[in-house]
Amino acid sequence: MKKIVVLGSTGSIGTQTLDVVRSNSDMEVVALAAGSNIKLLEAQIREFKPCMVCVWDEEKAKELRILVRDCQVEITTGMEGLLACSVIEEADIVLTAIVGMIGIQPTIAAIKAKKDIALANKETLVTAGHIIMPLAQEYNVKILPVDSEHSAIFQALNGENYSRISKILLTASGGPFRGKTTEQLKKVTLEDALKHPNWSMGRKITIDSATMVNKGLEVIEAKWLFGVGFDQIEVVVQPKSIIHSMVEFVDGGVIAQLGTPDMKLPIQYALTYPDRRILEGERLDFKTLSNIAFETPDYNTFKGLSLAYEAGRLGGSMPTVYNAANERAVAKFLNREITFLEIYEIIEDAIQSHHKVDNPSVSEILQIEAQTYERIESKFHV
Numbered sequence: 001m002k003k004i005v006v007l008g009s010t011g012s013i014g015t016q017t018l019d020v021v022r023s024n025s026d027m028e029v030v031a032l033a034a035g036s037n038i039k040l041l042e043a044q045i046r047e048f049k050p051c052m053v054c055v056w057d058e059e060k061a062k063e064l065r066i067l068v069r070d071c072q073v074e075i076t077t078g079m080e081g082l083l084a085c086s087v088i089e090e091a092d093i094v095l096t097a098i099v100g101m102i103g104i105q106p107t108i109a110a111i112k113a114k115k116d117i118a119l120a121n122k123e124t125l126v127t128a129g130h131i132i133m134p135l136a137q138e139y140n141v142k143i144l145p146v147d148s149e150h151s152a153i154f155q156a157l158n159g160e161n162y163s164r165i166s167k168i169l170l171t172a173s174g175g176p177f178r179g180k181t182t183e184q185l186k187k188v189t190l191e192d193a194l195k196h197p198n199w200s201m202g203r204k205i206t207i208d209s210a211t212m213v214n215k216g217l218e219v220i221e222a223k224w225l226f227g228v229g230f231d232q233i234e235v236v237v238q239p240k241s242i243i244h245s246m247v248e249f250v251d252g253g254v255i256a257q258l259g260t261p262d263m264k265l266p267i268q269y270a271l272t273y274p275d276r277r278i279l280e281g282e283r284l285d286f287k288t289l290s291n292i293a294f295e296t297p298d299y300n301t302f303k304g305l306s307l308a309y310e311a312g313r314l315g316g317s318m319p320t321v322y323n324a325a326n327e328r329a330v331a332k333f334l335n336r337e338i339t340f341l342e343i344y345e346i347i348e349d350a351i352q353s354h355h356k357v358d359n360p361s362v363s364e365i366l367q368i369e370a371q372t373y374e375r376i377e378s379k380f381h382v
């Protein structure tokens with residue numbers, strides 16, 4: 001039995017993870033965590049029978065305790081609850097699918113408790129990769145990528161010597177606004193930004209895909225996961241999301257991973273690695289795939305990507321500032337407080353005003369996150 005903790009079980013990745021568990025009889029859920037959707041949590045508790053569940057919202061946790069009083073489950077709350085779920089004795093692997101930097105501490109706790117990590121929560125690696133990767137090595141735990149591009153790279157690197165990587169070709173769909181000019185982006189609405197052409201995902205990452213900040217975060221994520229430099233990571237736009245990413249080796253050979261856009265494949269691969277299992281679903285039909293086109297990203301218009309390279313190359317606490325500014329800006333955009341292009345303005349301003357701290361500790365990262373939020377609130381409050 002593979003015993004799994006799912007952090008963020010009511011979200012897009014979380015529910016698809018539970019679909020994977022449902023179709024693999026040797027997988028068992030031992031703990032779940034979510035923000036506030038207690039109706040869905042109740043259904044998940046009744047179906048998967050975890051021994052512990054965390055609800056971030058304290059009031060909702062109280063309500064859930066009443067709803068499931070007939071079940072054998074401990075309901076915890078807040079960061080304390082998230083940490084308790086992450087280190088639960090029974091677990092082999094923790095799948096991190098909560099959104100944002102809130103994932104840092106649970107991920108660190110899980111590693112210290114010797115749990116493997118199936119990592120969807122990219123913000124954690126972007127801001128604390130310099131802490132997470134050495135810690136995973138020290139505790140001899142695996143960090144298995146769930147992000148589709150990083151899973152593709154991980155699959156392409158199976159059995160390869162990482163020092164023979166020439167470059168990583170990180171594919172991007174370009175999002176719903178591919179081809180648009182800055183002038184056209186001035187007028188886009190929240191509804192336009194929430195329409196991703198190929199993937200159905202949570203709201204934050206969907207906006208990140210429209211700004212191409214998602215690809216920027218993925219560039220930094222790839223640096224940490226595969227130990228390459230930023231000059232070795234090239235973003236290639238492949239609008240149909242059929243090639244999920246590629247690796248070019250020193251001999252010029254390129255290995256790519258292809259498939260239909262279905263997150264269940266990377267989720268299942270992370271949970272069964274190094275095994276591959278049957279996964280029902282659509283297959284690629286090469287007879288109808290006449291046109292796999294490639295483009296260069298538009299770095300000038302989609303500044304989210306160029307700012308990520310800038311923050312990543314500066315290193316230290318800059319990726320934290322990039323990520324924190326984006327998290328707050330996206331929350332404001334989702335709340336209709338700012339326009340689409342103001343997301344870039346907020347990130348750029350945060351990077352420019354920050355004095356970099358080298359090798360920030362977890363508490364420094366969290367402090368810098370708070371300072372970044374404060375600056376945004378005082379400067380961009382509407």
Ligand code: NAD
Nearest residue numbers: 008009010011012013034035056097098120121122201202
């Ligand atoms: P989502 O918004 O659909 O789900 C987020 C989940 O986290 C929900 O269950 C929510 O209740 C929970 N959550 C949020 N704040 C919480 C808190 N403070 N405490 C406990 N639980 C909390 O998001 P998603 O699209 O599933 O994305 C999750 C993560 O995976 C993100 O980091 C995203 O970048 C990454 N990711 C997602 C996809 C995708 O296809 N959706 C692909 C690659 C990577």
Ligand code: MG
Nearest residue numbers: 147148149218
């Ligand atoms: Mg991705």
